[in-house]
Amino acid sequence: VTEVAMGDEWSTGGSPVDVTVSAGETCAYALIENTFVPGCLEITKVVDWGCVVPDESQEFTVNVTGPEGYFASLTFGYDGDTKTLLNLTPGEYFITEEDPGCDWTVDINSSPVMVNPGEFCAAVTVTNTYQPVAIGDYVWNDLNANGIQDAGELGIPGVTVELYQCGDATPVSTTTTDANGYYLFDCLKSGDYYVTFILPEGGWVFSPQDQGMDDALDSDADRATGMTICTSLECGETDLTWDAGMYMPGEEWCGLTIGFWKNNVGKFIGNKKNGRQVSDKFFNDIDEKTFFDDIYDCGSWDDVYKRLAKFDASSAEEKAIAQMFAMKLTSAYSEGGVVYFVDYSRYPYDSDCYEILTAASDYLGANPMYVQDLWSYVMDLYDDGDYSEAQELADCINNYKWGCEDYDENGMLCIDDSCTATSNDELAYIALS
Known part of the structure; x- marks a missing residue:
């Protein structure tokens, strides 16, 4: 008697076995044992x-x-x-x-x-x-104070940067920027984080926040607190788009005097370090009466000069022209591929300007509003004879661009309410006097 193999998991005992079966006898027996392994x-x-x-x-x-x-x-x-x-x-x-x-x-x-x-x-x-997450990455010297990383603007070393979990006021980690202005927080667990940049000593201020259309090239620090908004990091993500622009007001727009404007209008706009120049002269030799046609083309300025030569502070039209001239300087300063825009919801100073820019946003059906669209709107107001409206809107746009409230009695741009203000209209007129 034999047993057919049942697989390796079974061991078999008692098989094969020989038995004899005889006629007339009771059954013969064979014992076969299977053990599961x-x-x-x-x-x-x-x-x-x-x-x-x-x-x-x-x-x-x-x-x-x-x-x-x-x-x-x-x-x-x-x-x-x-x-x-x-x-x-x-x-x-x-x-x-x-x-x-x-x-x-x-x-x-x-x-x-x-x-x-x-x-x-x-x-x-x-x-x-x-898979840890990481966040960075750059603090730069924003020479033209436009809130956008432009060619030739270098990083700032040694800036203190703090990392926080959202909802927690205790820093997770603190670091400083390297020799080229870069920083990195890595080896982090997934979660919601924000970064705070600490201004170095010496009078540095933060650049305008969230300018332009490229989030990797703008400044993310709140101008008052240095804090970014919260961001979620997960799945091994490395987010290197959290940057901060800083500049020295004494070297930039908020520190330029009337004398600087008077000496440089028409030939040089901006900080002397970066050599930014306006592409066209502000006036020409022909008696051209065209006002500015293109936001990026300084156009024919002799008409502006002639009007401002007879500047009448009581004239709404002359005040509008002066303010529009200041707005034109703003756009000229933003040449070289830099397109800035105005987001009225972040207007930092003036509730009246907030209402004016809100109305402009409703008119244009957009927010943020590109300055070339706002320029067209200002020109429409001027052409329709709405001089006060044109002057007020241009004034608010100029204030927004500088991040400055107004000009003090010495022609210095104010960054708070502590100085005696002189209107933009007067500055634009004095600059051409």
């Missing part, structure tokens, strides 16, 4: 936290499926472990892990795995590696 499977969980501090509440779930509908679910903690499954039917087993989230990579070194009968367990390693 199970297998086992060791699953090792490796958790690599890398440079971040482990979170002791973190759990991972590994599932195992196998022959005859076998299923097991194993839970591992933040520091990993090894667990053994016993008495398994030999055969092919599949190992999967429930999604731990995008902050983790998952590596299973062998699946499916063959479990054989006997004492030697099959082995599988499941490795999870945490």
Whole structure:
């Protein structure tokens, strides 16, 4: 008597065996014994936290499926472990892990795995590696104070930068910018963060916030607090778009005197360090009566000169022209591919200007408003004889651009309410006198 092989998971005893069957006798007997030989499977969980501090509440779930509908679910903690499954039917087993989230990579070194009968367990390693996030990256000397990183503007070294989790007033980390103005906070867990830039000593101020259309080239620091808005970082993200522009008011628009304007109108606009020049002269030799046609073309200025030569402070038209001239200087200063725009919702100083810019936004159907569109609106007001409206709107646009309230009695631009203001109209007139 022999037994057909039942597989490696069974051991057989008492077979084959010979028996004699005689006529007329009771049945002969043969004893065959089968013993099940199970297998086992060791699953090792490796958790690599890398440079971040482990979170002791973190759990991972590994599932195992196998022959005859076998299923097991194993839970591992933040520091990993090894667990053994016993008495398994030999055969092919599949190992999967429930999604731990995008902050983790998952590596299973062998699946499916063959479990054989006997004492030697099959082995599988499941490795999870945490993907930290990072945030940066640049603080620069904004020579033209336009809030946009222009060619030739260099980084500022040694600036203190603080990292916070949103809703928490205690810094997560503090660093300083390197020799080229760059900073980086890395090895961070996923979460919501914001950055605070600390102005260096010596009179630095922050550049206008969120200018232009390229978020990687603007200044993100609030001008009053140095704080950025909150941003969410996850899934191993590295966000290098959080920058801050700074400048010295004494060297820029807020420190230029009437004498500077008088000496330089028509030939040189801007900071002497960066050499920015207006593309056209402000006047020509022919008796051309055209007002400014294009926001980027300084156009024919002799008509403006003639009007301002007879400047009458009581004339709404003359005041509008003076303010529009100041607005033209603004646009000339922003030449060279720099297109700035006005977002009235962030207007920092004057509630009256807020209302005026809101009305302009409603008229144009846009916010932020590109300055060339605002220029067209101002020209429409002027052409319609609405001189006061044109003057007020141009005044608010000029104030917004500088980030300055007005001019003091010495022709210095004010950055707060502490000085005795002189109107932009008077400055534009004096500059041409």
